[in-house]
Amino acid sequence: MNQANPLILGIESSCDETGVGLVHGVELLTNTVSSSMEEHVRFGGVIPEIASRAHLDAFVPTLEQALADAGVALADVDAIAVTSGPGLAGALMVGVSAAKALALATGKPLYAINHLVAHVGVGLLDESIAAASTAGKLPENLGALLVSGGHTEILRVRSIASDVELLGATIDDAAGEAFDKVARLLGLSYPGGPAIDRLAREGNPKAIRFPRGLSVPKYMGTAEAPGPHRYDFSFSGLKTAVARCVEGYEARGEDVPVADVAASFQEAVMDVVTAKAVLACRENGITTLLLGGGVAANSRLRELARKRCEAAGIALLVPKLSLCTDNGAMVAALGAQLVMNGVAPSNLAFAPDSSMPVGSISL
Amino acid sequence: MRILTIDTSAVASAALLSFDGTAASAAPARVEAEFATADTRTHAEVLAPGIRSLFTDPVAEGPALDAIVVGVGPGPFTGLRSGIAMARTLAFTWQVPLHGLMSLEALAWDVLALRQAAQGPAGRPAGEFVVATDARRKEVYWARFSGTGELLEGPVVGPAADLRDVPVHGAGAGLYAAELAGNGCTVDPATAGLQPTAASLGHMASGRIRAGIELPGSAPLYLRESDAKVPGPRKRALL
Numbered sequence: 173m174n175q176a177n178p179l180i181l182g183i184e185s186s187c188d189e190t191g192v193g194l195v196h197g198v199e200l201l202t203n204t205v206s207s208s209m210e211e212h213v214r215f216g217g218v219i220p221e222i223a224s225r226a227h228l229d230a231f232v233p234t235l236e237q238a239l240a241d242a243g244v245a246l247a248d249v250d251a252i253a254v255t256s257g258p259g260l261a262g263a264l265m266v267g268v269s270a271a272k273a274l275a276l277a278t279g280k281p282l283y284a285i286n287h288l289v290a291h292v293g294v295g296l297l298d299e300s301i302a303a304a305s306t307a308g309k310l311p312e313n314l315g316a317l318l319v320s321g322g323h324t325e326i327l328r329v330r331s332i333a334s335d336v337e338l339l340g341a342t343i344d345d346a347a348g349e350a351f352d353k354v355a356r357l358l359g360l361s362y363p364g365g366p367a368i369d370r371l372a373r374e375g376n377p378k379a380i381r382f383p384r385g386l387s388v389p390k391y392m393g394t395a396e397a398p399g400p401h402r403y404d405f406s407f408s409g410l411k412t413a414v415a416r417c418v419e420g421y422e423a424r425g426e427d428v429p430v431a432d433v434a435a436s437f438q439e440a441v442m443d444v445v446t447a448k449a450v451l452a453c454r455e456n457g458i459t460t461l462l463l464g465g466g467v468a469a470n471s472r473l474r475e476l477a478r479k480r481c482e483a484a485g486i487a488l489l490v491p492k493l494s495l496c497t498d499n500g501a502m503v504a505a506l507g508a509q510l511v512m513n514g515v516a517p518s519n520l521a522f523a524p525d526s527s528m529p530v531g532s533i534s535l
Numbered sequence: 536m537r538i539l540t541i542d543t544s545a546v547a548s549a550a551l552l553s554f555d556g557t558a559a560s561a562a563p564a565r566v567e568a569e570f571a572t573a574d575t576r577t578h579a580e581v582l583a584p585g586i587r588s589l590f591t592d593p594v595a596e597g598p599a600l601d602a603i604v605v606g607v608g609p610g611p612f613t614g615l616r617s618g619i620a621m622a623r624t625l626a627f628t629w630q631v632p633l634h635g636l637m638s639l640e641a642l643a644w645d646v647l648a649l650r651q652a653a654q655g656p657a658g659r660p661a662g663e664f665v666v667a668t669d670a671r672r673k674e675v676y677w678a679r680f681s682g683t684g685e686l687l688e689g690p691v692v693g694p695a696a697d698l699r700d701v702p703v704h705g706a707g708a709g710l711y712a713a714e715l716a717g718n719g720c721t722v723d724p725a726t727a728g729l730q731p732t733a734a735s736l737g738h739m740a741s742g743r744i745r746a747g748i749e750l751p752g753s754a755p756l757y758l759r760e761s762d763a764k765v766p767g768p769r770k771r772a773l774l
């Protein structure tokens with residue numbers, strides 16, 4: 173095996189994207205994704221069983237496509253990496269079973285890796301980030317803000333291969349999930365993120381003051397005596413507040429100012445997300461913040477994160493969107509780091525872990 | 536011929552079988568190696584090591600297989616998919632033909648083998664029978680076979696109480712023995728704990744391959760929809 177510059181095949185199936193990526197060290201060869209998103213539209217959210225069925229049928233064709241696009245044969249691959257969690261249990265099971273089959277059939281080592289940490293590792297593949305950092309390394313004093321339909325977290329990354337810590341996370345819904353639910357409430361299409369982002373541009377973000385979850389002193393505490401949820405998020409109260417607001421207009425027989433509601437809701441989410449991320453950075457010596465997850469596509473999140481990071485003297489890194497959303501290349505990128513750092517491969521007997529903690533980078 | 540069979544419709548199991556593939560041969564397939572778990576909930580952990588243990592060198596022996604046959608259920612979805620995902624990926628990597636076979640066929644083979652052992656090869660084939668496995672939610676997956684092992688009806692998912700006046704075999708029969716007996720069904724204690732296994736599936740498959748009968752593909756037999764409901768009109772203050 174080429175440990176210095178390994179060729180890694182990465183597999184992702186934690187939610188509704190079936191991803192297969194090939195990475196050579198920190199060089200992206202291919203990033204092939206098959207999404208079942210369309211099948212979830214009529215339900216207004218990801219249905220785990222439908223996603224799992226789609227993964228089963230998409231896996232081999234996606235693998236075949238990725239190998240063809242990269243011009244790589246399975247025999248050339250040094251190791252296989254797969255998302256073993258966190259994610260939807262039934263969906264994870266498909267990717268993990270397929271990855272185990274690949275490892276068994278080829279005799280290659282297999283790495284069962286953490287999806288959240290992979291969202292950070294993908295930064296190594298991004299050209300603009302690579303240009304801004306030392307060759308093949310992530311910046312020192314790195315933090316990450318991950319925002320998607322399945323998760324919302326703040327991480328501290330001391331070493332991508334060996335030391336990642338969870339600073340904060342949502343205690344209920346993911347931010348992207350709140351967007352989907354509010355979109356449905358406003359009669360917008362699924363996925364809710366792009367629909368609300370678009371509509372919000374026509375609305376006034378200050379029209380309605382929606383609550384910022386877990387922002388009051390009893391949850392925040394102080395830097396010296398942190399409260400129980402200083403860096404944590406909650407979006408279920410916000411969701412209910414939006415519903416009450418919409419019902420209020422309806423009860424009064426008034427038209428719902430959907431653009432204002434969308435803009436004000438989006439502002440509430442992005443305000444609290446960026447404020448807490450920057451706070452976590454300042455209080456933990458983090459000087460570079462990497463943005464990841466599908467909600468990184470949101471224009472207000474990018475704008476607010478840029479402004480607040482700049483004011484706090486924090487460098488903001490945003491990988492290109494195809495690397496921010498769930499994909500196999502991010503799994504391969506983290507797998508490559510594990511190989512380069514001499515981390516032992518996983519035993520074929522591991523089980524996927526739908527709530528795999530961030531501190532567990534690989535199994 | 537040498538085939539690898541996998542079934543995860545109930546327990547996790549795999550087997551390597553070799554047999555004379557010519558139509559004239561009547562010699563039964565030989566199970567070279569097999570593994571099967573006792574429980575129905577550890578597929579993710581045990582399946583890959585279990586398959587690897589069947590081979591001396593899977594990397595060298597895999598591409599030389601004549602086929603992979605996977606049980607396509609019915610069975611609980613997540614476990615079922617782990618076997619099919621495994622089989623599809625092995626077949627792709629080794630470039631070996633892949634076939635599916637309804638998992639309850641494995642139980643039918645066991646019932647026929649037990650009947651033959653009891654009666655001797657010259658014994659008159661007994662009548663129709665049903666095999667059943669646990670479908671959870673107070674239901675069973677079942678299929679009805681002729682005394683010669685021909686699939687007559689199914690696979691079906693439904694309450695065991697729907698079955699009447701027929702011998703019922705398999706773990707699904709054991710779970711609902713009292714209800715079945717009340718409906719005129721007979722439950723044989725010797726088969727009331729049986730689960731489909733890859734070895735028995737392989738026996739059924741080898742017979743079909745030898746007879747030149749084409750086996751189906753590897754699409755899973757879910758029999759149930761995903762349970763997802765298209766959301767109705769919004770409820771007040773409840774999202």
Ligand SMILES: [Zn+2]
Pocket residue numbers: 287291320322323465497498
């Ligand atoms: Zn993700």
